[in-house]
Amino acid sequence: xxxxxxxxxxxxxxxxVKESFKIRSNKCLDTVKNTVKSTGxxxxxxxxxxxxxxxxxxxxxxxxxxxDLIDIRNxxxxxxxxxxxxxxxxxxxxxxxxxxxxIEAAMDIVPLRKxxxxxxxxxxxxxxxxxxxxxxxDCPLDCSRPCEAVCPANAIKLEKGASLQGGVINERCYGxxxxxxxxxxxxxxxxxxxxxxxxxxxxxxxxxxDAIEIHTNGSRQTDSFKELWDGxxxxxxxxxxxxxxxxxVGKSTTTTMSELFSIMKPNLSxxxxxxxxxxxxxxxxxxxxxxxxxxxxxxxxxxxxRPPGFLQLAGGTNAHTINxxxxxxxxxxxxMSRARICAGEKSNVSNSLIGGIAYGGFARKIVGRIFxxxxxxYGHACIEEHPEYLSxxxxxxxxxxxxxxxxDRL
Numbered sequence: 580x581x582x583x584x585x586x587x588x589x590x591x592x593x594x595x596v597k598e599s600f601k602i603r604s605n606k607c608l609d610t611v612k613n614t615v616k617s618t619g620x621x622x623x624x625x626x627x628x629x630x631x632x633x634x635x636x637x638x639x640x641x642x643x644x645x646x647d648l649i650d651i652r653n654x655x656x657x658x659x660x661x662x663x664x665x666x667x668x669x670x671x672x673x674x675x676x677x678x679x680x681x682i683e684a685a686m687d688i689v690p691l692r693k694x695x696x697x698x699x700x701x702x703x704x705x706x707x708x709x710x711x712x713x714x715x716x717d718c719p720l721d722c723s724r725p726c727e728a729v730c731p732a733n734a735i736k737l738e739k740g741a742s743l744q745g746g747v748i749n750e751r752c753y754g755x756x757x758x759x760x761x762x763x764x765x766x767x768x769x770x771x772x773x774x775x776x777x778x779x780x781x782x783x784x785x786x787x788x789d790a791i792e793i794h795t796n797g798s799r800q801t802d803s804f805k806e807l808w809d810g811x812x813x814x815x816x817x818x819x820x821x822x823x824x825x826x827x828v829g830k831s832t833t834t835t836m837s838e839l840f841s842i843m844k845p846n847l848s849x850x851x852x853x854x855x856x857x858x859x860x861x862x863x864x865x866x867x868x869x870x871x872x873x874x875x876x877x878x879x880x881x882x883x884x885r886p887p888g889f890l891q892l893a894g895g896t897n898a899h900t901i902n903x904x905x906x907x908x909x910x911x912x913x914x915m916s917r918a919r920i921c922a923g924e925k926s927n928v929s930n931s932l933i934g935g936i937a938y939g940g941f942a943r944k945i946v947g948r949i950f951x952x953x954x955x956x957y958g959h960a961c962i963e964e965h966p967e968y969l970s971x972x973x974x975x976x977x978x979x980x981x982x983x984x985x986x987d988r989l
Contacts (some may be wrong), residue, residue: 606964636935655681776810858895
């Protein structure tokens with residue numbers, strides 16, 4: 580009889596705990612919905628294209644080499660709720676599906692305008708398309724393992740046994756390269772790769788991709804770019820936007836841009852964008868990381884010989900980037916000459932000089948802390964199943980997106 584009473588009491592307590600958890604979760608999910616509505620995101624009807632024209636475009640960069648599907652899904656969900664215009668990811672079918680699943684999950688919580696899905700490819704060797712690699716059994720047992728500490732993606736895990744075991748978690752590594760110089764035994768190498776044009780063209784035809792970004796090194800040698808473009812051109816009609824990401828190579832930058840545009844033009848049936856890649860994969864390092872992207876933007880915005888296309892900052896972008904644009908008179912500012920830009924004049928031309936900002940490492944970092952906290956308690960999980968974490972992550976995401984979009988700050 581006592582046993583029966585004990586079991587009944589235990590079951591009753593379990594049911595009470597489950598019911599309390601359900602009530603708490605529903606309240607947290609209500610908080611998420613109210614946050615989206617109170618900032619005006621849910622009533623946002625401006626298309627991604629119009630955001631580019633207005634200078635309020637925000638793109639989330641998941642990472643051209645980042646392939647952790649649950650993180651990508653959760654990132655896409657959180658930043659869709661925050662109102663981004665585009666989500667950029669690896670040109671991989673599973674990754675694209677994870678992005679779309681995250682977007683759909685967000686839209687199930689609150690009806691929202693759907694962001695564009697973009698895939699990234701490269702025409703040659705590129706920092707964004709590489710992975711760190713090493714054999715942990717070659718590492719000394721007494722190594723202090725600085726590679727683990729410096730990795731921003733938590734992509735290196737080592738455990739002691741008869742020898743060190745573990746190594747690089749391939750799907751989490753996005754190729755930032757910070758582990759390479761800190762290895763005291765020079766054991767780590769970077770393995771680069773090239774996305775296949777045929778596979779990419781087939782992926783585009785799935786009809787769940789809106790845009791493509793081609794990373795190029797800015798060299799005057801455009802043969803590799805033309806080869807890739809020729810492999811993709813019959814699929815370009817499926818897209819809404821073609822973006823070209825390139826570094827600042829000085830005076831020849833606009834000449835190279837013009838040459839690339841001339842290759843694209845015969846098959847370019849959609850909008851085009853130039854991603855100004857300042858200091859790649861460094862936005863999470865600190866305030867100063869954004870200076871190169873801002874300098875690049877200032878120079879290109881004033882260049883009267885640049886080809887058609889929207890301009891968008893990337894590479895080192897972080898929470899300080901938007902203020903940098905405002906200080907330089909480039910936020911929602913329309914076309915003017917170099918002298919008028921430097922003088923801080925304003926213009927009433929319809930299209931903004933700078934279409935917007937792409938956030939990568941910094942955007943992932945500010946919500947990644949919350950993802951890791953959730954993971955430590957629940958393991959790999961869909962973030963909407965734990966709305967208290969979703970609410971916290973959303974506040975961080977809106978804090979980054981809001982100054983560009985002009986939402987009410989939280």
